Amino acid sequence: MAIVNMQKLSICANQKHRREIVAVLQxxxxxxxNMSELEEDPDLQTEDxxxxxxxxxxxxxxxxxxxAQLKAYAPQDGDKPGLFFEKKDIPRSRLDEAxxxxxxxxxxxxxxxxxxxxxxxxxxxxxxDENQKLALTPWMNLDIPMDFSGTRSTSVLIGTLPGTLTEAxxxxxxxxxxxxxxxVDAHVVSSENSLTNIVVVCLSREAxxxxxxxxxxxxxxxxxxxxxxxKQICEKYDAEIEAQKKExxxxxxxIVSYKDWRSDFRxxxxxxxxxxxxxxxxxxxxxxxxxxxxxxxxxxxxxADVSALLTDRFGAYVETEQKREDELEPTLLHNNPFSRxxxxxxxxxxxxxxxxxxxxxxxxxxxxIFFGMMLSDAGYGIVMTIACLVILLxxxxxxxxxxxxxxxxxxxxxxxxxxxxxxGGFFGDAIDVAAKTFFGYTGDTILKPLWxxxxxxxMKLLVYCLLFGLIxxxxxxxxxxxxxxxxxxITGFISDVLSWYLFILGLVLxxxxxxxxxxxxxxxxxxxxxxxxxxxxxAIAGAVIILIMSGRxxxxxxxxxxxLGAYDLYGVTSWLSDLLSYSRLLALGMATGVIASVxxxxxxxxxxxxxxxxxxxxxxxxxxxxxxxxxxxxxYVHTNRLQYVEFFNKFYDAGGxxxxxxxxxxxxxxxxxxxLQ
Amino acid sequence: MSxxxxxxxxxxxxxxxxxxxxxxxxxxxxxxxxxxxxxxxxDQFAKVLILQLLPGTQGIYGLLVTFITLSQIGVLGGDPVxxxxxxxxxxxxxxxxxxxxxxxxxxQGKTSVASINxxxxxxxxxxxAMLFPAMVETYAILALLVSILAVTNxx
Numbered sequence: 001m002a003i004v005n006m007q008k009l010s011i012c013a014n015q016k017h018r019r020e021i022v023a024v025l026q027x028x029x030x031x032x033x034n035m036s037e038l039e040e041d042p043d044l045q046t047e048d049x050x051x052x053x054x055x056x057x058x059x060x061x062x063x064x065x066x067x068a069q070l071k072a073y074a075p076q077d078g079d080k081p082g083l084f085f086e087k088k089d090i091p092r093s094r095l096d097e098a099x100x101x102x103x104x105x106x107x108x109x110x111x112x113x114x115x116x117x118x119x120x121x122x123x124x125x126x127x128x129d130e131n132q133k134l135a136l137t138p139w140m141n142l143d144i145p146m147d148f149s150g151t152r153s154t155s156v157l158i159g160t161l162p163g164t165l166t167e168a169x170x171x172x173x174x175x176x177x178x179x180x181x182x183x184v185d186a187h188v189v190s191s192e193n194s195l196t197n198i199v200v201v202c203l204s205r206e207a208x209x210x211x212x213x214x215x216x217x218x219x220x221x222x223x224x225x226x227x228x229x230x231k232q233i234c235e236k237y238d239a240e241i242e243a244q245k246k247e248x249x250x251x252x253x254x255i256v257s258y259k260d261w262r263s264d265f266r267x268x269x270x271x272x273x274x275x276x277x278x279x280x281x282x283x284x285x286x287x288x289x290x291x292x293x294x295x296x297x298x299x300x301x302x303x304a305d306v307s308a309l310l311t312d313r314f315g316a317y318v319e320t321e322q323k324r325e326d327e328l329e330p331t332l333l334h335n336n337p338f339s340r341x342x343x344x345x346x347x348x349x350x351x352x353x354x355x356x357x358x359x360x361x362x363x364x365x366x367x368x369i370f371f372g373m374m375l376s377d378a379g380y381g382i383v384m385t386i387a388c389l390v391i392l393l394x395x396x397x398x399x400x401x402x403x404x405x406x407x408x409x410x411x412x413x414x415x416x417x418x419x420x421x422x423x424g425g426f427f428g429d430a431i432d433v434a435a436k437t438f439f440g441y442t443g444d445t446i447l448k449p450l451w452x453x454x455x456x457x458x459m460k461l462l463v464y465c466l467l468f469g470l471i472x473x474x475x476x477x478x479x480x481x482x483x484x485x486x487x488x489x490i491t492g493f494i495s496d497v498l499s500w501y502l503f504i505l506g507l508v509l510x511x512x513x514x515x516x517x518x519x520x521x522x523x524x525x526x527x528x529x530x531x532x533x534x535x536x537x538x539a540i541a542g543a544v545i546i547l548i549m550s551g552r553x554x555x556x557x558x559x560x561x562x563x564l565g566a567y568d569l570y571g572v573t574s575w576l577s578d579l580l581s582y583s584r585l586l587a588l589g590m591a592t593g594v595i596a597s598v599x600x601x602x603x604x605x606x607x608x609x610x611x612x613x614x615x616x617x618x619x620x621x622x623x624x625x626x627x628x629x630x631x632x633x634x635x636y637v638h639t640n641r642l643q644y645v646e647f648f649n650k651f652y653d654a655g656g657x658x659x660x661x662x663x664x665x666x667x668x669x670x671x672x673x674x675x676l677q
Numbered sequence: 678m679s680x681x682x683x684x685x686x687x688x689x690x691x692x693x694x695x696x697x698x699x700x701x702x703x704x705x706x707x708x709x710x711x712x713x714x715x716x717x718x719x720d721q722f723a724k725v726l727i728l729q730l731l732p733g734t735q736g737i738y739g740l741l742v743t744f745i746t747l748s749q750i751g752v753l754g755g756d757p758v759x760x761x762x763x764x765x766x767x768x769x770x771x772x773x774x775x776x777x778x779x780x781x782x783x784x785q786g787k788t789s790v791a792s793i794n795x796x797x798x799x800x801x802x803x804x805x806a807m808l809f810p811a812m813v814e815t816y817a818i819l820a821l822l823v824s825i826l827a828v829t830n831x832x
Contacts, residue, residue, distance in 0.1 A: 455829070583822050587821050588818075591734075591738065595737060595740065597744075598740070601753070630733065630737065633727060633730055637731065640807065640808070641808060641812075644804075645808065645812075
C-alpha cells in the first residue's frame with residue numbers, strides 16, 4: 001500500500017541526439033515528460049513538427065481504413081478486437097523488416113482505398129440506373145421509342161396526364177374545340193397513382209392545337225427521353241448495372257487479394273501512430289541551436305538507471321530537480337498482487353496525492369468481502385470464478401486495466417462462493433428443488449447453510465451487516481488517524497479520530513444491553529456494571545473532546561468554537577445514516593437468493609416427467625443467467641458505493657494526478673524493446 | 678377465501694406492479710438516452726448499458742417482497758390468511774417498496790439519463806457517473822428492508 005516515490009529529472013543534450021533520445025524514452029515508457037516550465041523561456045524555441053505529425057497520422061489512418069475494408073470484404077476471425085483483445089508480442093526485427101518494406105505497404109493501403117472509392121462510385125451508378133428504370137416501368141407497354149415525335153404527316157405526343165383517365169377521356173381532352181370527328185388517336189399506356197400515361201397520335205399540322213389542348217388538362221412530357229423503346233432503354237440500363245456489378249466484384253477481389261497482409265497493416269498502423277506521437281513530443285521540446293532540454297517525472301528508483309543510460313550513451317547532462325511549490329507530482333500506485341487489482345476502482349474515484357495514504361489495500365479486502373455478501377450464492381460465485389479464471393488463463397496479454405478487473409472479480413467470485421455456502425445458497429435452492437421434484441426426496445434441507453439462512457432471521461443478519469459496516473467505517477477513521485500520526489499531528493489525532501472512536505464505541509456499547517437492541521437481535525445481552533459505566537464514560541469523553549476541539553482553529557473565540565463543536569457533534573447523524581446504508585448488504589444478498597428460488601420454482605412447475613426435466617433445464621439456464629447478470633451488476637455498483645461514499649467520506653479526498661508516461665501507444669502489438677535492467 | 682386473503686394478495690400484487698412500473702419507466706428513459714449516445718459513440722455501449730440498468734432494481738425488489746409475501750400467506754407456502762386485520766397488515770407491509778419503488782424508479786431513471794450524458798461527454802468519469810443513480814437507490818433499498826422485515830414478522 002503505497003504511492004511510488006517520484007523523481008523529477010531535467011535533461012540537456014546535444015541536438016544531434018534529439019530524435020534518438022526521444023525514441024529511447026518513448027520505448028522505455030517510464031518517464032512523464034512535461035516541458036511547460038521551460039516553454040516560458042524566451043531563449044528557447046520549439047520546432048514545428050505539425051506537418052510530419054499530420055503526415056504520419058494520415059498514414060496510420062489509411063492503414064486503419066484498409067483494415068476496415070478487409071474486415072468488410074474478407075471477414076476473418078480476430079477482425080473484431082472485442083472485449084478481451086490481447087496485444088501480440090513481436091520481436092523488434094519483425095518491425096524493422098516491415099519498416100524497410102513500408103513503401104510496399106503504403107502502396108497496398110492506397111490501392112485498397114482506391115478500390116473502395118471505385119466500389120462506391122459503381123454503387124452510385126447502379127443506384128442511379130435503378131431509379132431511371134423505375135421511372136420507365138409505367139411505359140413498358142409502349143412499343144415505340146420514347147423520343148419518337150412522329151412520321152412525315154403525323155405527330156406523336158407522349159406524356160402524362162393527371163387523374164385516372166380512360167381513352168375516351170383522353171380523346172375528349174385532346175380533341176377539344178376541334179371539328180368532329182377529329183384526327184386524333186388516343187392511347188392509354190398505363191395509369192397508376194392518379195397519373196395516366198398516354199400516347200396521342202394526330203396530324204402534324206394540328207399538333208400544336210392538340211398539344212395546347214392537352215396542356216390545358218395538365219399534360220407533361222416525360223423527364224427523360226432517350227433513344228429507343230422503353231424496353232430497349234431498360235435493357236441498356238440492365239447491361240450497365242451488370243457491368244458495374246462486375247466491376248464491383250473485381251474491385252472486391254482486388255481488396256480481398258490483400259487479405260493476408262492484415263498483420264502487416266496492423267504493424268504499420270502501430271508504427272505510424274508511434275511516430276506521430278513521437279513527432280508530437282518533438283514539437284514540444286524546447287531547444288537552442290545546439291542543445292535541447294527535457295523535463296519529466298519518473299519513479300525514483302529508475303532515475304539513476306535512466307540518467308546513467310542517457311549520460312553514457314548520448315553524453316547528455318542529467319540533473320535531479322526539486323518539486324516546485326505549485327507542482328503536483330504524478331501518482332503511481334504500487335500494491336501487493338492481491339490489492340493491486342482494486343487500483344482501477346480507486347482510480348475511477350480519484351487517485352491519492354503524494355504524501356497522503358493509499359487506501360487500496362484496506363479497500364480491496366472490504367471490496368471482496370462486501371461483493372461476496374451481496375451476490376452471496378455459491379453457484380454464481382463458482383461460475384464467476386471459473387469464467388474469470390478461464391479468460392485469464394487463455395488470454396495472458398490482456399490490457400492491464402482489464403486484466404486487473406478480471407482478477408478482482410476472480411477474488412470476488414471466491415468470496416461469493418464462500419458467502420453462498422454460509423447462507424446456504426447454491427443457485428438458490430436448486431439442489432433441494434431438484435431432489436424434491438425429480439427424485440421424490442422428502443427429507444430435510446440438503447444443503448444446509450454453514451451459518452444461517454438470511455430469510456429465516458433477517459434481523460440477525462441486519463445486525464451483523466451493521467457490525468461489518470461499523471468495522472469498515474472504523475477502518476476509514478483509522479486511516480485518517482494513521483495520516484494524522486504520520487504527520488505528527490497528535491492534537492488532530494485525539495480531537496478528530498480518537499474522540500469519534502470513543503464517542504461511537506461508547507454509544508454502541510450503551511445500545512447493546514438496551515431493550516431496543518434485544519428486540520432487534522432477539523437476544524438480551526447483559527454487560528457487567530463496569531462495562532456499562534465504561535461505555536458511558538467513553539461516550540461522554542468523546543463527545544466532550546469533539547465539542548471543545550472541533551473548532552480548535554478558532555483559537556480563543558470560545559463561543560464560536562463550542563458552536564462549531566456542537567455542529568460537529570451533530571455529525572453523529574451522518575454516522576447513523578452511513579451505518580444504515582450497510583443494510584444493502586442484507587437486501588441485495590436476499591434479493592439474489594429469493595429470485596434464484598423463484599427461478600427454480602418456475603422451473604419445477606412441470607413436474608418430474610421428461611417435459612418437466614427439459615423445462616427445468618431451460619428455465620434454470622435462462623433464469624439464472626439473468627439473475628447472475630443483474631445481481632452481479634447490483635453487487636458491483638453498491639460495493640463501489642459503500643467504498644466511495646461511506647468509507648472514503650471518513651478520510652479520503654483523492655486529488656492526485658495519474659502518472660502518464662510518454663510511451664508507444666500501439667494498438668495491436670507489443671514490441672520487445674531494449675529495457676532497463 | 679377471506680377478505681384478509683384478498684388484501685394480502687393486493688399487497689403482494691402492488692409491490693411487483695408499482696415497483697415494476699417505476700423500474701420500467703426509469704429503464705425506458707435510460708434506454709432512450711443510451712441509444713442516443715451509442716449512435717454517436719458505439720464504444721460506450723457497455724458503460725451506458727450499465728447506467729441504463731441501474732433503475733431496474735426496484736422491480737426486482739418488488740418481486741422479492743411479492744414472493745416473500747406469497748410464500749407466507751398460503752399461495753406458495755405458509756398458512757392462509759383468515760382474518761381481515763392480518764390481511765391488512767400484509768397490505769401495509771408491502772406499501773413501502775410499492776410506493777418508494779414506483780417513485781424512486783422515476784427519479785433514478787432521470788438521474789441515469791443525466792449520468793449517461795455525463796459518460797457521453799467524459800467517458801473516463803464512469804465511476805462517478807455510476808454513483809449518482811446509486812444514491813437514489815438507497816431509499817428503495819431502505820423501503821425494501823422495511824417491507825421484508827415487516828412481512829417476515831407478521832405472525
